[in-house]
Amino acid sequence: MAKIIIQGKIKKFNKTIRVDGDKSLSIRSLLIGSQSYGLCKIKNLSKSGDILSTINGLKKLGIKIIFKKEICYLYGKGLNGFNYKKNILINAGNSGTFARLLLGLLIKTPYEIKLVGDKSLSKRDFQRIMDPLKEFGANFKSQKKNLPLKILGTEFLKPINYFEKKGSAQCKSSVILAALNTPGKTLVKAKKSRNHTELFLKYLKVPIKIKTKKNYDMIEINGENQFKSFNYEIPGDISSCAFFIVLTLLSKDSNLTIKDVNVNPSRIGFIKIINQMGAKVKIKNKRDVYGEKLADICVKSQKNFKSINCPVKFNSNAIDEFLIIFLLASKASGISRFRKLEELNKKESPRLKLASKILKKIGIKVKLGSGSIKIFGNPKLKVSKKILINNYYKDHRIFMTSVIAALCLGGKWTIDDMESYSSSFPSFLDILQKIGYKFR
């Protein structure tokens, strides 16, 4: 259990950086690639623990994946082309996205496949994905609604009409992937959430229709249509950028440009929220690549931020960024309110609860509800005491938010379970060093 000690704020910086490849797109490129036919060439794949779990899982299912000069070569074996055997065990590690999306691709397995995960993943809800996959015809064995679980597929799949009400991109995507191997038309009505799976399949010319309504997306997939392999380059992860954007905003006299970031409208809720709080984060040089939107992000230090009554419509599009948004809210003038965030307590850790604990530790008044939080901001907030961050379920985003808080608020911070950040953003500390922070 390594820990990091941070004492003292970061000095002013003026840098241009790149962050690791987007995690959602990295996982999707591998899973969709496994169902394509032929050799896929994927550049800038994230090297995080979650992607390693995805690669190891796919290898167990007979998919050949090799790396040459940083490029990932994946040999797609076509729809339902996995090499099914008895007693396959797949360890999804910390990755809810891999675990849930993979189940969608396993609905035809003729042998039981066991899926396990680490301690944090084993606490998370899998009922939400077992329910729709059962409707296709798959069978599950699990204790309660969690991992470990066993899936047994069927040849006699039937397409479903699925209504996704939580705004979960993982549930929506898992059903879409299941539909690829199911004859006929699957219909999905989904509360708005990140739409990478749909855009990826559309880019590959898979028969998929997407209709965008005000609060929902309607998706129609025509299954059992083989598609070809592809070349893809993964753009930078906006969720990783979020830490450096807030670091720059809250530091003195600093400037940061982040190149080649995915700015898919379903992912930039974070920028919309903080810009409503008075931040002036700019999205420049916007372009279309592989059916997604890319841009460079420019941000400067600023002095004053306003509190926000956060519109619920942004929740799903900023779901992974709330911890770092709460940090900004703690330096804003006035009371910020965030509502309908029950899903945040169902992540790698109960994030809403832990955020409130950490904010209280640094002297911020907080009112916590079951899915809501009120943050009484203090623009003069500084920390001069010792802060210990421990027992946070090794949640990578709690670790990284705490490091950023330490670097912009001061004090002496000891943050346990340092290895956690590599499950999503292995270059995090290297980039901080590049920006100028010297770790002891």
Ligand code: S3P
């Ligand atoms: C993800 C969807 C979100 C998000 C997760 C990645 C994805 O989860 O929190 O980090 O890649 O589909 P939910 O679908 O549970 O909201």
